[in-house]
Amino acid sequence: MIKDHSKRYNNLAKLIRQLESRIPSTMGSFKDLREASTFEGALSSKTKKLMALGIAITVRCDGCIAFHVHDVLISGASSEEIIETIEVAILMGGQPAVIYGCEALEALNQFIVLEKNG
Numbered sequence: 001m002i003k004d005h006s007k008r009y010n011n012l013a014k015l016i017r018q019l020e021s022r023i024p025s026t027m028g029s030f031k032d033l034r035e036a037s038t039f040e041g042a043l044s045s046k047t048k049k050l051m052a053l054g055i056a057i058t059v060r061c062d063g064c065i066a067f068h069v070h071d072v073l074i075s076g077a078s079s080e081e082i083i084e085t086i087e088v089a090i091l092m093g094g095q096p097a098v099i100y101g102c103e104a105l106e107a108l109n110q111f112i113v114l115e116k117n118g
Contacts, residue, residue: 005066005107006114012063046075050085057086057100058093065100069107073115082108 020027038048049072056064072082086101093100 002103002106003062005069005103005110008063009066009070012067046072046077046081049075050077050081053082053104054085054089054092057089057104058097060093060096060100062100062103065104066107069104070111073108073111079108079112 016027020031038045038052043051049068053065053068053072056068069082072085082104086104089104090097090101
């Protein structure tokens, strides 16, 4: 196992809650932005969350990968949809995206195991 993405997700979620209590205006605005930008529209919420995952891979954000793989699974994305998102991220991000695509694949594998066992 490369990294424990479930642990990373839970740790970051805890820290985000701490930030929400310390800087509620900023974090509230960020939450509003996140909800508004992934709202159902011409593109489905799931599609928008897959796009966010692709961007997280190309900008090489470990924590973002854990969050977006988790969230897109909750949105109903299939493993195949996530794999194709990784594929497009590799197109746009080159070799670094291959490495972070592997991170996203590992996160997907870990969350699937947790879902089956949970």
